[in-house]
Amino acid sequence: MEKSIESIWKEGFLDSNAMVAPKLNNLYNQKSIHIIDKFKRMFKINLIALVVFSFIILIVSFFSKIPVMGILMFILFNVIVIVNKRLFKGLNTIDKNVSSYEYLKSFDTWMKDQIAVNYKMSKYIYPYIFIALVSGFWFSNPFRETLNRLFGNYQPYMVFDVPVFWAIGMLLMVILLAIFGGRIYKWDLNIVYGHILKKLDELIADMEDLRA
Amino acid sequence: MSNDFYISSILPYSGIIIKICRAYTDSQEDFEDYYQEVCLQIWRSRDKFRGDAKWSTWIYRLTLNICLTLIKKKKRHREHYDSDYKIQNEIVEDEHTFSDESLNLLYDAIKQLSEIDRAVILLYLEEKPNKEIADIIGVTPNNIGVRINRIKERLKKILDGKIN
Numbered sequence: 001m002e003k004s005i006e007s008i009w010k011e012g013f014l015d016s017n018a019m020v021a022p023k024l025n026n027l028y029n030q031k032s033i034h035i036i037d038k039f040k041r042m043f044k045i046n047l048i049a050l051v052v053f054s055f056i057i058l059i060v061s062f063f064s065k066i067p068v069m070g071i072l073m074f075i076l077f078n079v080i081v082i083v084n085k086r087l088f089k090g091l092n093t094i095d096k097n098v099s100s101y102e103y104l105k106s107f108d109t110w111m112k113d114q115i116a117v118n119y120k121m122s123k124y125i126y127p128y129i130f131i132a133l134v135s136g137f138w139f140s141n142p143f144r145e146t147l148n149r150l151f152g153n154y155q156p157y158m159v160f161d162v163p164v165f166w167a168i169g170m171l172l173m174v175i176l177l178a179i180f181g182g183r184i185y186k187w188d189l190n191i192v193y194g195h196i197l198k199k200l201d202e203l204i205a206d207m208e209d210l211r212a
Numbered sequence: 213m214s215n216d217f218y219i220s221s222i223l224p225y226s227g228i229i230i231k232i233c234r235a236y237t238d239s240q241e242d243f244e245d246y247y248q249e250v251c252l253q254i255w256r257s258r259d260k261f262r263g264d265a266k267w268s269t270w271i272y273r274l275t276l277n278i279c280l281t282l283i284k285k286k287k288r289h290r291e292h293y294d295s296d297y298k299i300q301n302e303i304v305e306d307e308h309t310f311s312d313e314s315l316n317l318l319y320d321a322i323k324q325l326s327e328i329d330r331a332v333i334l335l336y337l338e339e340k341p342n343k344e345i346a347d348i349i350g351v352t353p354n355n356i357g358v359r360i361n362r363i364k365e366r367l368k369k370i371l372d373g374k375i376n
Contacts, residue, residue, distance in 0.1 A: 003314060005367055008312075009315070011314070011315075012312040012314060012318070013227070021223065021226040021229075021247065022243070
């Protein structure tokens with residue numbers, strides 16, 4: 001006679017070995033490794049994307065007749081990549097033969113240092129991007145021709161061959177970007193790495209809770 | 213997670229967690245990962261338990277949700293990284309076994325069901341009333357009765373002739 005599934009279930013679990021719970025060893029080991037590996041992967045992909053993007057923008061700028069912008073952007077993106085690659089090397093020096101908590105704390109310290117460097121750089125990066133964009137257009141012949149067509153014989157007061165209202169506007173924008181560059185970076189960081197950073201904080205908080 | 217919390221609030225219900233995690237994993241390593249993740253999430257979510265349902269029901273619900281989330285994540289990961297990803301419903305050889313051969317066969321059969329059907333039959337086999345199963349799964353109790361009969365028929369077909 002065939003057994004019913006209900007009886008198989010009941011009888012099967014009468015054996016005490018079937019219900020042995022796994023030991024909760026190294027609860028956070030896998031999680032710590034996983035979170036850091038995920039960050040490393042994302043970080044590498046972002047650096048590669050920046051290099052690719054810098055070449056694309058350089059090529060496109062030549063075709064669009066705004067090479068000044070392309071060159072300035074190319075230099076900027078590659079400087080960002082070089083700085084962050086150096087920072088990334090520091091991540092590989094973190095000792096893995098320590099406890100999960102120490103490993104995560106080291107990673108967190110590295111992360112904070114890395115964010116601090118990029119935060120400082122952002123105060124210059126965003127104004128630089130703006131200047132690169134504006135200069136790109138300003139030094140492009142098609143753009144100058146369009147301005148001439150639009151304004152005709154209007155000759156504004158010039159400073160270093162730049163109309164004064166244009167210079168003041170640019171200066172204001174550069175100041176604003178220098179002030180808010182750090183915040184823009186944090187906002188950008190949150191979009192890309194926010195999820196991982198939140199998980200990292202949660203893990204460290206859990207571990208500190210346990211150690212208390 | 214404190215040892216006291218584990219011993220007093222999780223260990224007495226570890227059987228539930230073990231049975232569910234076994235149904236959603238194919239290797240001892242995965243099973244241990246799922247079990248640990250469930251324990252961790254129970255501990256983290258302990259303040260959200262308001263006592264509306266029994267602690268055991270709450271653990272059932274949480275364990276199922278976590279297993280379903282983990283299995284989805286694993287599937288996405290496999291689809292993304294593994295070109296040899298085995299299509300759904302294909303029988304995956306199970307690495308971990310119970311000493312009772314019939315139970316092994318039953319688990320293999322359960323693993324051929326859809327993820328939700330697995331949850332339904334596990335709760336049914338644990339003798340949970342239809343209302344509680346419906347509550348945990350999030351469907352009407354009438355629907356559960358019909359569904360259980362259909363799942364049992366399917367399991368019988370899969371196990372046909374294999375168990376005496």
